Amino acid sequence: MGISTTRMQRRQLERDNAKQPATLREVPREQWPAARACSQLRVLRSRDFLVQEFAASAPAVVRLSVCRTTLAGDRWQDGIAWDDLQRLKRECGYGDADAIEVFPADADVVNVANMRHLWIMAEPVACAWRKPSNAGIHRAA
Numbered sequence: 482m483g484i485s486t487t488r489m490q491r492r493q494l495e496r497d498n499a500k501q502p503a504t505l506r507e508v509p510r511e512q513w514p515a516a517r518a519c520s521q522l523r524v525l526r527s528r529d530f531l532v533q534e535f536a537a538s539a540p541a542v543v544r545l546s547v548c549r550t551t552l553a554g555d556r557w558q559d560g561i562a563w564d565d566l567q568r569l570k571r572e573c574g575y576g577d578a579d580a581i582e583v584f585p586a587d588a589d590v591v592n593v594a595n596m597r598h599l600w601i602m603a604e605p606v607a608c609a610w611r612k613p614s615n616a617g618i619h620r621a622a
Contacts, residue, residue: 498550501528505572532569541600545573548596559595579606
């Protein structure tokens with residue numbers, strides 16, 4: 482599934498991106514496109530990233546869907562680094578929470594856009610690495 486844009490639309494997107502802050506800011510609901518999923522809780526935007534927050538099933542609290550704000554051909558630019566995902570999770574207010582990214586079974590793969598999805602967990606993930614000084618710390622949900 483591709484995104485069809487004109488040269489003028491791409492240049493406008495570049496100008497719009499340049500006006501955005503370097504860090505995520507919440508987009509007011511009245512500025513969201515009309516057809517949005519009812520489980521969508523927030524939309525956050527920066528110069529480089531768009532993050533959509535959705536309700537999620539336990540043991541997760543929410544799902545963060547992340548994409549870049551620039552196009553590469555007819556798709557959103559790929560290549561979101563681990564450091565970017567960690568920073569974006571923090572900027573969304575979940576810096577103290579564990580998050581997981583799922584790589585599904587082949588039969589369940591859906592790849593229609595260059596997006597990454599993080600599920601913010603209600604409790605610390607048991608199999609996660611911990612610094613020795615944090616091994617016994619459990620945060621409140």
